Amino acid sequence: MNEQLIGELSRITPEEEELLHGQKLDRERYTAPGGAFHIDSRHMLEQGKLIKVRPHTRFTPFPYHTHEYIEICYCLKGQLVHRINHQVDLTLHPGDLLFLGLQAGHEIRRAGKDDLAVNFIVQPPFFDTAFSMIGRDNVLWRFVAEGLQGDIPYLLFRAGELLPVQNLLENMIWSLLHPENNRRRITQTTMGLLFLELLSHMETGELPKREENRCVLEALREVEENYAKADLTRVAQSQGVSLSYVSAQVHRATGRTFKELLRQKRMDKAAQLLCTTALSVQNIIVAVGYENTSYFHRAFRKTYGMTPRAYRLRQKGSADPS
Numbered sequence: 001m002n003e004q005l006i007g008e009l010s011r012i013t014p015e016e017e018e019l020l021h022g023q024k025l026d027r028e029r030y031t032a033p034g035g036a037f038h039i040d041s042r043h044m045l046e047q048g049k050l051i052k053v054r055p056h057t058r059f060t061p062f063p064y065h066t067h068e069y070i071e072i073c074y075c076l077k078g079q080l081v082h083r084i085n086h087q088v089d090l091t092l093h094p095g096d097l098l099f100l101g102l103q104a105g106h107e108i109r110r111a112g113k114d115d116l117a118v119n120f121i122v123q124p125p126f127f128d129t130a131f132s133m134i135g136r137d138n139v140l141w142r143f144v145a146e147g148l149q150g151d152i153p154y155l156l157f158r159a160g161e162l163l164p165v166q167n168l169l170e171n172m173i174w175s176l177l178h179p180e181n182n183r184r185r186i187t188q189t190t191m192g193l194l195f196l197e198l199l200s201h202m203e204t205g206e207l208p209k210r211e212e213n214r215c216v217l218e219a220l221r222e223v224e225e226n227y228a229k230a231d232l233t234r235v236a237q238s239q240g241v242s243l244s245y246v247s248a249q250v251h252r253a254t255g256r257t258f259k260e261l262l263r264q265k266r267m268d269k270a271a272q273l274l275c276t277t278a279l280s281v282q283n284i285i286v287a288v289g290y291e292n293t294s295y296f297h298r299a300f301r302k303t304y305g306m307t308p309r310a311y312r313l314r315q316k317g318s319a320d321p322s
Helices: 003-010 014-020 124-134 139-148 163-177 184-199 211-225 232-239 243-254 258-276 281-287 293-304 308-318
Strands: 051-055 062-067 070-077 080-084 088-092 097-100 106-108 116-122 154-157
Touching (some): 003 070, 070 080, 088 154, 139 154, 139 211, 211 232, 211 243, 232 243, 258 308, 281 308
Antiparallel strands (some): 070 097, 070 116, 097 154
């Protein structure tokens, strides 16, 4: 990361000065006095703002708390140890990216001077632009994103070796620390690009070790990454569960069967190839994983209301500036 930015984020904050002089963490910086430690977004975000970045507070353990926003913790130097819902210890190393959902409670062990991390505080509507960029029909990311607002407490990406991810995060941190007029759209678009990068590296992602979450994630990854030869039986075998179990979990999580998800993915890919390549329809049929030409044509017409050839001609015509 840019050394100037590292230097800026490493400065001792007024809050940290107080801690170094023996004062205790002042909870009223984060929430109303009394009761459980639930961080109120009104204490963290200026009125009308949907996102903020702030350095993680060092020199003290940060006690167990909950919050009403999505928190994204990004480790820059050293390490940071989170304990999620009193059960799971996660150690973040440089480059690691931890998404904490609305249902996550967590505490953080004391960070030293050289343990540097930042927290993005994000209200869910901020992600709307990102979702429009990746497509809301992308079931893999939708499963994760909706889960973070529901029953998935966290998602951890071991992204230290992913240079594009590091660059996007650096750009976003810089933009949020040095705000200019009309930067919100740029920051939202940067978040969308970050999502796209992470989506292409879901193998670096770690969900809570709940069997159903793991099974669904692997099934959706099979659809996204191996659509031409996707096989739910292979997923079930790799996860050590029955085919009926993983099938039921996919339907419960997405509202659609594995076959329906796979067919939609193949149709989407076929449509993309029709628009962006000169491949023949027959070659596209093979590329997306079909052997039965008649079945493909019926499925395509049902999805798009026309034949593949007509779809290609219509898309070509709409792209013609004349």
